[in-house]
Amino acid sequence: xxxxxxxxxxxxxxxxxxxxxxxxxxxxxxxxxxxxxxxxxxxxxxxxxxxxxxxxxxxxxxxxxxxxxxxxxxxxxxxxxxxxxxxxxxxxxxxxxxxxxxxxxxxxxxxxxxxxxxxxxxxxxxxxxxxxxxxxxxxxxxxxxxxxxxxxxxxxxxxxxxxxxxxxxxxxxxxxxxxxxxxxxxxxxxxxxxxxxxxxxxxxxxxxxxxxxxxxxxxxxxxxxxxxxxxxxxxxxxxxxxxxxxxxxxxxxxxxxxxxxxxxxxxxxxxxxxxxxxxxxxxxxxxxxxxxxxxxxxxxxxxxxxxxxxxxxxxxxxxxxxxxxxxxxxxxxxxxxxxxxxxxxxxxxxxxxxxxxxxxxxxxxxxxxxxxxxxxxxxxxxxxxxxx
Ligand SMILES: Nc1ncnc2c1ncn2[C@@H]1O[C@H](COP(=O)(O)OP(=O)(O)OP(=O)(O)O)[C@@H](O)[C@H]1O
Ligand SMILES: [Mg+2]
Numbered sequence: 001x002x003x004x005x006x007x008x009x010x011x012x013x014x015x016x017x018x019x020x021x022x023x024x025x026x027x028x029x030x031x032x033x034x035x036x037x038x039x040x041x042x043x044x045x046x047x048x049x050x051x052x053x054x055x056x057x058x059x060x061x062x063x064x065x066x067x068x069x070x071x072x073x074x075x076x077x078x079x080x081x082x083x084x085x086x087x088x089x090x091x092x093x094x095x096x097x098x099x100x101x102x103x104x105x106x107x108x109x110x111x112x113x114x115x116x117x118x119x120x121x122x123x124x125x126x127x128x129x130x131x132x133x134x135x136x137x138x139x140x141x142x143x144x145x146x147x148x149x150x151x152x153x154x155x156x157x158x159x160x161x162x163x164x165x166x167x168x169x170x171x172x173x174x175x176x177x178x179x180x181x182x183x184x185x186x187x188x189x190x191x192x193x194x195x196x197x198x199x200x201x202x203x204x205x206x207x208x209x210x211x212x213x214x215x216x217x218x219x220x221x222x223x224x225x226x227x228x229x230x231x232x233x234x235x236x237x238x239x240x241x242x243x244x245x246x247x248x249x250x251x252x253x254x255x256x257x258x259x260x261x262x263x264x265x266x267x268x269x270x271x272x273x274x275x276x277x278x279x280x281x282x283x284x285x286x287x288x289x290x291x292x293x294x295x296x297x298x299x300x301x302x303x304x305x306x307x308x309x310x311x312x313x314x315x316x317x318x319x320x321x322x323x324x325x326x327x328x329x330x331x332x333x334x335x336x337x338x339x340x341x342x343x344x345x346x347x348x349x350x351x352x353x354x355x356x357x358x359x360x361x362x363x364x365x366x367x368x369x370x371x372x373x374x375x376x377x378x379x380x381x382x383x384x385x386x387x388x
Contacts (some may be wrong), residue, residue, distance in 0.1 A: 002052060003121040004165050006026040016154045022124065022160065032256075033088070034069040034203065035047055035069050035264055037070045037265050037269035037270065038069060038266050038338065039265075040265065040269075040370040041189050041309065047069060050075055051075060052071045053072075053075070053227070053238060054068050054072075054075035054076055054078065054079040054106055055075055055078055055079050055082065056082075056196070059078065059079075059082055059114060061211070062113050062114040062118070062253060063078075063109060063113050063114070064074075065113075065148070065149075066109075066113045066145065066146070066147075066149050067147075067148045068113060068145060069263060070106060070109070070155040070328065070379075071102060071264060072263070073101060073102070073257070073259045073262075073263035073264075074102055074105070074106035074109075075246045077093070077095050077107070077110065078106060078109075078110050078114070078259050079101075080255045080257060081093055081110045081115070081218075081220060082114070082199075083255070083347075084216055084360055085214075085216060087216075088252075088253055088256045088287055089199060089216070090192055090218075090252070090253050091208075091216060091218045091219065091253050091254075092205075092218065092219045092220075092221070092237075092253060092254045093218070093219070093220050093221070093254075093257070094193070094221050094222075094223070094233075094236075094237035094238075094254065094255070094362055095107060095220070095221070095222045095223075095256075095257045095259065096193075096221075096222060096223040096224065096225070096233070096237065096238070096255070096256065096257075096258065096292070097224070097258045097259045097292030097296075098224065098259070098260035098261050098288075098290055099224055099278060099289040099290075100264055100267055100274060100277070100278070101259035101260055101261055101262075101263040101264045101321055102217060102259075102263065102264040102266070102267070103191075103259065104138070104141055104191060104222060105141055105145070107189055107191075107222055108126065108142065108145055108189070109140060109145045110150065110220070111126070111187060111189060112122050112146060112149070112158060112160075112166060113125040113145065113165060113314075115164075115187060116160050116162075116165075116166065117160070117162070117164070119164065119186070119212050119214070119215050120162035120163055121162070121163045121164060121212065122164040122165075122167040122186045122187065122212065122215070123165060123167070123184070123185050123186050123187075124164070124165065124167065124185060124186065124187045124188070124189065125166075125169055125175060125180055125183075125185040125187070125189065125207070126166050126167065126168050126169065126187045126189045126191075127168050127169040127170075127180060127189065127190050127204070128168075128169075128170060128171075128190070128191035128192060129170070129171060129172070129190065129191070129192050130170040130171060130172045130176075130196050131322050135170070136158035138168070139153075140353075142158065146158065148153035148211040148344075149294045152364040156168045156169075156170075167185075173197060174197060174200045177200055177204065178200055178203055178204070180204065180207070181200075181204050181207050182204065182207060183202045183207055184207060184208075184210075185207055185208060185209070185210045185217075186208075186209075186210045186212060186215055186217055187202050187208075187218055187219070187220070188204060188205065188207065188208055188218075188219045189219070189220045189221070189222075190204065190219065190220075190222075190240070191220040191221070191222050191223075192222070192223055192227070193222065193223040193229060193233055193283065194223045194224070194225070194226065194227030194229035195223075195227050195228065195229065196227065196228075196229050197229060197232070198229065198232035198233075198236070199231050201229070201232075204218055204219075210213065222290055224288055224292065225287075225288040225292060225293060225294050225296050226284060226285070226288040226289075228298065230296070230297060231297060232314060234294050234297075236254065237254060237256040238256055238258075238294045239255075240254050240256065241256035241258075242307075246311075246313070249285050258292060258307065259292070260291060260292050261274070261275060261278060262292075284296055294307070294309045294349060306385075314352075315350060315352050316343070317376070317377075317378050317387070318342050318377075318378075319344070322342045322343060322344050322345075323342065323343045323384075324340070324341070324342045324376075324382065324388070325340075325341055325383055325384055325385060325387065326338060326339065326340055326369070326373075326385075326386040326388070327339050327341060327386065327387040328387070328388040329388075330388060331358070332358075332359060333358070333359065334358070334367060335356050335357070335358055335360070336356065336357045336360065337354065337355075337356050338354065338355050338356075338365070338368075338369055338372065339351050339353070339354045340352045340353045340354070340373070340376070341371060351377070352376070353372060353376070355368050355369070355372050366382070
């Protein structure tokens with residue numbers, strides 16, 4: 001017998017014990033098999049430890065009651081999603097990287113098994129790009145997540161006994177995606193977000209509104225690199241998270257979680273040829289889908305570009321014994337770019353700073369170049385020249 005979903009405040013101690021017993025006795029098609037694949041080195045003990053690191057008991061109970069066992073990266077996502085409850089917490093969570101880490105699974109599970117259960121009457125929009133294969137995959141996923149709940153899936157809507165619902169929206173073109181804008185949702189999920197422009201993404205986000213006490217409207221999104229929206233997504237989520245981890249100023253309302261197929265031990269165990277298929281890709285798709293490489297557009301010009309190797313903490317002071325010079329790529333309608341470079345005694349070259357102008361008179365640019373040099377205690381006469 002499966003337990004029907006209950007709002008967590010209705011879950012008394014006896015029900016919790018019963019749920020735990022059921023999970024322990026779960027048939028091998030669900031919990032136990034997943035547990036063995038996802039936590040091969042420690043089984044239940046390793047799972048309990050991962051849970052304790054990321055999420056609170058009632059949160060885990062909501063998944064376990066539906067016999068869903070999350071993998072560590074998925075627990076990290078779930079924790080970020082719950083942090084949206086906090087008054088100063090984030091309201092946009094991005095989950096993006098390689099193909100296959102289990103992004104769609106956890107984003108749907110978080111909405112269906114946790115958010116929709118905690119807040120009766122919650123209205124969720126789940127939006128993804130159309131395609132026959134994508135539709136079948138989604139239906140499999142919905143069945144896998146919901147099979148031990150009392151939810152119904154009819155007419156592209158998942159309906160829960162407590163009146164929460166998930167509206168499944170498909171789009172082919174951006175215009176079709178925008179058909180969903182203007183309505184009101186408590187939670188919006190967008191899959192394959194780089195298929196959309198930033199303008200469309202922001203328009204959809206404006207449909208987030210709520211009248212539920214205690215619920216903060218939020219958006220979860222998933223994506224792989226590449227796609228027409230690669231650059232804006234990278235800036236909004238990936239670069240923002242890098243700034244956060246370096247202690248630089250960042251937009252506090254956003255979080256980003258990165259993952260690769262290695263984070264989905266269940267998939268690797270059950271479908272090892274999937275990894276081989278990813279390995280078989282070449283060029284940009286290999287970097288994007290196998291490794292989840294967000295620096296791929298820089299890589300279009302510099303094929304060896306790598307964020308971890310080539311980006312360092314800012315250099316505030318240039319040592320006296322380093323060689324220093326400027327370079328300039330002149331432009332008026334297009335950008336005029338001036339960069340300050342330095343080379344240390346080992347021959348390593350650093351690009352220390354940069355100023356950019358558009359439609360700006362040369363006098364202004366010249367004054368800004370002097371100001372740039374002054375920031376490093378340099379004057380034009382100190383330089384051997386400018387490469388233009
Ligand atoms: N915790 C889990 N328990 C059981 N199955 C899981 C779990 N996590 C992921 N899976 C399965 O792994 C497969 C890949 O997961 P999913 O489709 O969520 O990956 P994805 O990151 O969205 O991939 P893509 O980049 O292709 O969109 C699916 O078959 C999914 O059902
Ligand atoms: Mg997916």
